């Protein structure tokens with residue numbers, strides 16, 4: 001193998017050789033899948049809304065350049081290599097921060113815990129830290145079980161909460177059934193069906209867990225009043241309400257939180273738990289949080305403050321970055337920008353829907369979390385490929401494959417949005433020509 005000695009990290013080896021290594025040592029079927037789509041490419045340089053590949057899809061071809069509307073499901077809210085976050089990371093390292101020691105106490109965890117308490121809905125004021133979203137969802141389900149001394153959990157059909165134990169159990173059979181056969185007390189109901197929810201929440205249920213806008217299920221928007229009624233059902237039955245804002249939180253919808261007066265301005269619903277992840281550290285260092293109301297703490301930690309621990313969860317360095325990210329993303333001017341870009345993007349997509357009304361059934365979403373539903377899965381997947389070939393990176397909702405998921409960085413500017421819409425339009429026009 002011949003490497004490139006000038007570079008330390010990006011483009012150090014030819015893409016072809018790296019694909020072989022990935023195939024042999026990481027995940028062969030994944031490489032074959034991307035190659036079969038003509039997308040056997042590896043991400044290289046990235047900046048702002050742009051991402052380049054190491055090379056083109058054929059050896060010797062120049063790199064492809066994408067406007068990133070995938071953002072790893074809302075990780076790159078501030079774009080790739082945001083200079084402010086980049087500087088904080090460097091400063092924190094230079095000042096001597098590292099991941100810290102999870103058994104000891106931590107200045108950064110204390111400061112971030114306080115900041116989250118100031119910003120989160122109602123009296124949610126305690127935080128247990130993790131590394132990934134799934135870990136913090138597990139934490140919320142564990143703590144619900146400890147508090148209620150019940151084991152059941154009700155989630156939404158098609159929802160996704162992570163690949164770890166309880167999170168997996170609360171998710172879709174497609175991700176779950178190969179690994180988990182017995183799920184005592186775990187039930188799923190259709191999203192936005194309050195009668196089904198009422199029937200499912202019996203007195204052995206520890207928690208209800210819902211995404212505010214289920215992303216993997218197809219960017220679904222609940223009717224007004226749904227979350228308030230779920231809150232009432234939980235109150236009436238002593239069940240914990242967990243809201244998963246791993247994708248919808250931190251400004252994605254044009255509101256800091258989608259729940260609590262965000263996308264439903266008249267409903268100040270306060271869940272018992274809020275879980276955050278993905279965009280927490282602007283894609284620089286992994287961190288997730290499970291925040292909850294103070295009455296829950298005693299049931300978990302009183303007898304043993306070390307009963308739930310995570311070596312890399314709540315790293316000092318991750319917390320320092322999140323504190324800076326929160327300053328930017330909780331600013332009303334920033335949130336207004338997301339709202340305005342979301343409005344323009346959704347209008348643009350509505351125009352595309354009208355132009356291709358025989359292919360596209362619906363456009364929906366809030367802020368910069370948007371879904372484009374096709375009449376069938378074949379067209380949505382062909383459209384996705386055709387749009388990717390025009391240079392916009394996006395994908396479909398895994399549990400509703402007829403719907404394309406669009407999550408650009410929240411810092412996207414109008415001229416970039418116009419370019420993205422043009423490219424989406426061109427991609428769908430080309431798909432249409434192929435079908436004729």
Ligand SMILES: Cc1ncc(COP(=O)(O)O)c(C=O)c1O
Nearest residue numbers: 132133134160161162246247277
């Ligand atoms: C809504 C939601 N919750 C939880 C998770 C799990 O997060 P992670 O992959 O960081 O474990 C995801 C990941 O896609 C998600 O979209």
